[in-house]
Amino acid sequence: MWFCPCSLDNSGGRKNERPLEELLGKVIKNLGPKKRISEEGMAEAWRGAVGGAASTHTRPVSFQKGILTVNVDGSCWLYELTLKKKELIKKLEGKL
Numbered sequence: 001m002w003f004c005p006c007s008l009d010n011s012g013g014r015k016n017e018r019p020l021e022e023l024l025g026k027v028i029k030n031l032g033p034k035k036r037i038s039e040e041g042m043a044e045a046w047r048g049a050v051g052g053a054a055s056t057h058t059r060p061v062s063f064q065k066g067i068l069t070v071n072v073d074g075s076c077w078l079y080e081l082t083l084k085k086k087e088l089i090k091k092l093e094g095k096l
Contacts, residue, residue, distance in 0.1 A: 037063060046070075049091035054080065068092070 037045075042063055047055040057073040058081065072078045081088065 042068075045092055045095040048095055049088050050081070050084075 042060050046058070046060045050058060054077065057077045059071050060068055061071050062069045070081065072081065
């Protein structure tokens with residue numbers, strides 16, 4: 001049985017002795033699967049972030065590894081979103 005070295009007191013004896021397996025189990029449990037965003041949830045957050053007019057001309061198509069991919073109707077909407085990129089990211093972070 002292995003014990004966490006931080007459970008040793010100054011005299012070399014064990015205080016609050018707990019098996020390493022128990023500590024690792026708790027860590028692994030806390031690292032569990034991250035909350036997954038549904039397509040509907042992402043679409044709703046997108047509409048809220050970009051507003052009415054832009055949401056009719058743009059649409060989020062994927063969100064993988066922290067990268068949101070958005071389809072747009074034309075280059076003018078791409079330009080508009082590019083100008084507002086930082087603002088949109090902040091709004092989306094607040095909604096997700």
